[in-house]
Amino acid sequence: MKRIGVITTGGDAPGMNPAIRSVVRCGIASGLEVMGIMRGWWGLINEELKVFQSRSVSGIINQGGTILKTARCPEFNTKESQDRAYSTIKKYAIDGLVIIGGNGSFSAAHSFGKKYNVPCVGISASIDNDINGIDYTIGADTAINTALNAIDNIRDTATSMERIFVVEVMGRDCGFIALSVALAAGCEGVIIPERKLNLEEICHDIVEGNLRGKASWIIVVAEGAGKAEDIAKKITEITSLETRAVVLGHVQRGGRPTAVSRDLALRLGQIAVDCLLRGESDIALGFACGRVEKINFETAIKKKDLKIDQALGLLKILT
Amino acid sequence: MKRIGVITTGGDAPGMNPAIRSVVRCGIASGLEVMGIMRGWWGLINEELKVFQSRSVSGIINQGGTILKTARCPEFNTKESQDRAYSTIKKYAIDGLVIIGGNGSFSAAHSFGKKYNVPCVGISASIDNDINGIDYTIGADTAINTALNAIDNIRDTATSMERIFVVEVMGRDCGFIALSVALAAGCEGVIIPERKLNLEEICHDIVEGNLRGKASWIIVVAEGAGKAEDIAKKITEITSLETRAVVLGHVQRGGRPTAVSRDLALRLGQIAVDCLLRGESDIALGFACGRVEKINFETAIKKKDLKIDQALGLLKILT
């Protein structure tokens, strides 16, 4: 193995840049050449890539986003595009790929790697934290803290104006961010894709609390579990109490990576290079049970089994 | 003058708490008793108020929101409610009011103060920065920095994914926040209530930029000038380029007040007490031309004349 490529695909996550830095510098330290592939799979298909030096990744350790840029690339599902991507790999004598991304990225890497016999190692980076078998992806901690700060702000208004807020956070299939944020921000309720929405119960709690003198509420909803706007409207209808919706949206995607996101990125980058050198492939790297785990791509992309009962129970007690 | 009341009304703004602190402690230092009136005009109408000690305002200088709570109070337009409010003022021997709020608050204070002969001094606190004759209200700088940080985050994704974003910020009648944020965040366009929306021009710039290789755009829109969602949809229709909408919403209302917002709050609180002691009334205090200005309520609530041509010109040059 003489030359590897590094690629960021799917939605960007804070921490992708330190991960790139780690792959490039650890690769070079192991005697490899490292090529940066631009714009996700698109760069492989369209031959947009270049050799990265150690200097190419200077000053990016604290930057959000990805200097390799990224894109969702549905065309990579076609044989024609995959053939072109493989031609690029042959032409540039790339012996292995490090793919920094989430579920979609790993699914594509799995099928591409097997079909064309290209060693692929994935680094879990996704603010949704929805990789199966992994506790923490790169970016999740940053996104959670961003959402937390936003909700701390909203709490000021909720308390001052004695209002109910429904705040929509990231998480299409996975309630991890919603649950983490709701707990850490001391929110009064949480709505996640893993549980059936029980709006009657929420409204009952609100009305009952209101009678006791509790005047402000923040309910967190994962985007995959409902629209904040709709839920706020229904709460207003049922309780006759003014309820506002806030959608945090893309603000959660950017920003300086936190210490946890950077640390994870740097460690996983090093191990990804080691894995390729040792001939390991078709695996995703992530943090689980306090250490780095290697998960088969096929397992990683399965529906995540989130342990939520304990967290939901604690939320109920704490509010 | 022996006893004054302090009240926060309308939407909350970061810096109201240090303003309360200043009114209470400067009042006490001048030999006055200061009563805190809860929940805006509602507290006057419903006799919810109490004497504040110096200790009552400890530890709030860096807190968002308002410990007096606040509310919009449409019922204060009725004679019955105003009579009840006046009864409270008589009953508690309150000799003057400091009203911390925005346009709506000053309008109510103006009519109430004149009708019942109650000395009223206003402190301009509003994240919209829409008080006429005043450069900076308490809260505006904090809201702008909050929006700025959010757009810095969005820029990470806009650049990494090469996308167009339309970001809606506060400002129902006034483009001040939108313009300030768009300039400071290096945004490529801004849509404000003071100017007719010219979507064709924006789309023309985007398409032309796209041909030159410019791939990411952030357009800021003041809430009073259009909905981010609608504008994003139209840009997608006209340019065929994927465009996303983000509504920053209530996140801008809370949070720790910045140095400017705190400084302003502390100074205006002191001067408000001085004004009442000197027999001045029916005026709003704010910062203009680098110093504290006293503006008649009637002038303050007029449509703000925002100088925007220069800022718009600079924005055009800088992007």
Place this chain on the structure above:
Amino acid sequence: MKRIGVITTGGDAPGMNPAIRSVVRCGIASGLEVMGIMRGWWGLINEELKVFQSRSVSGIINQGGTILKTARCPEFNTKESQDRAYSTIKKYAIDGLVIIGGNGSFSAAHSFGKKYNVPCVGISASIDNDINGIDYTIGADTAINTALNAIDNIRDTATSMERIFVVEVMGRDCGFIALSVALAAGCEGVIIPERKLNLEEICHDIVEGNLRGKASWIIVVAEGAGKAEDIAKKITEITSLETRAVVLGHVQRGGRPTAVSRDLALRLGQIAVDCLLRGESDIALGFACGRVEKINFETAIKKKDLKIDQALGLLKILT
């Protein structure tokens, strides 16, 4: 078990407040009365404590410091003071104690608990992260992020002015924060108590780097491994290059707890109450290997065995 006490002792750490909140509300939810003991052991000795209601811990989840206040209390080593503390416990019928603190707190709790047969459960809260057998204490993540942001700031100047900086961070006996921060901030060197300081090697690297054109350096030093001022002077002497010292100091102790610190605090608070109810005692709770661990006080206060070779190796590669 009908009534428990909660106490914060030793240096304060961000996250103590959410831990108090959790102990109080989980205690009440389990049918217990919870007494808040003020100013650490001092409050037990001097009978300063009161019954906390659920409301007593409202609005503190995002506040640094501790509403119970804390103190170092050397007098608690005397039999007289311990007898008085025990009298308080008897007088108020306290059946168990939750002690939120670090090594010193656990050492005191261990000897006091055994001598007087008082059930004691510790919650690991210390920005030094120096509890043996535990990966993460409450407060460590917040302190690391605070230090990280500070060093990101210093990097701006180091790069712009092409200077060498030695930055002193927390950590008397333990290099955990120094190492974490140095890695995450992309620093060029780290000096920790667990390793002999080799200033010649550092200076050699600097001079060599300087010849290659590398003009700015940041070296992180744990407070227990040397004084930034002294090290900076020696580097200047040896390399003839201007070197500045910065001591982050108490800034790292405060601030809003991060999501990780809050999450940990809330979970440990719940489990501490459970432990007391189940008759467990003489143990410290902390996060290790991705889950909550119970460590005997005697083990917890031993010298922490920090795995640092891998991290030091990675640091070397990445810079």
Place this chain on the structure above:
Amino acid sequence: MKRIGVITTGGDAPGMNPAIRSVVRCGIASGLEVMGIMRGWWGLINEELKVFQSRSVSGIINQGGTILKTARCPEFNTKESQDRAYSTIKKYAIDGLVIIGGNGSFSAAHSFGKKYNVPCVGISASIDNDINGIDYTIGADTAINTALNAIDNIRDTATSMERIFVVEVMGRDCGFIALSVALAAGCEGVIIPERKLNLEEICHDIVEGNLRGKASWIIVVAEGAGKAEDIAKKITEITSLETRAVVLGHVQRGGRPTAVSRDLALRLGQIAVDCLLRGESDIALGFACGRVEKINFETAIKKKDLKIDQALGLLKILT
């Protein structure tokens, strides 16, 4: 006038980058070529400069420090170095200079500009805010907010551990930052170069407060008015109360520029270019009385006349 140069000299300040961006893009928009001169005067002496395109200043609007780098350059006082600098100016046909910096920079620009007849316009950028005739320099607002956040953190510990802190902030000759921060952070005392230090009075206040039950104090000291370490020691000696020192140091120099610092930078950059085009020279630009002012270099570098009595009086009342 066809070609201008832009230079950052002296200590770096947050907002220098948006100022560079504005000079470059406004210059180009006015039909000028703009050369970026590296490392302050050193780059002129050593011919390190290059033509900047609009793209050269992309993505720097929210970055601390300066992409032109900066240096203190005592050798620029010699005729030989000035001659060499002038040769560079002739060789590259530079018709005017924009100097972004503080007092020292303006002093050098004044003498160099007059001696060699080179049009020079200064942009006030200095975290000390010590330019005479100017209310706000670029960077001051950012530095103040950084110091404010640090002191908010320290307050958590001061309150929790009931301690006295002496916090040293920037300001060699000017107490502006110290005073602003002390007011906005609700500090109990401030020590500035403009006033004789009266430690007995401070200690008297502390002891008296202590008797009333006030247990925590934060005293802010400008670096030019004394060393935090020394002052803390003396307070301990006089009052017998434990007192800690914190030196914020270079942390205040870096970080993302705030909205005010960016706004100022962008506006001053535009006006600096206009001034050169109109033939104005030997002037510094800054913000005073709510608008951009032009101050002769000779006036700008005089000792700043800070109005402090009112602020000191307010501080006394508020604590």
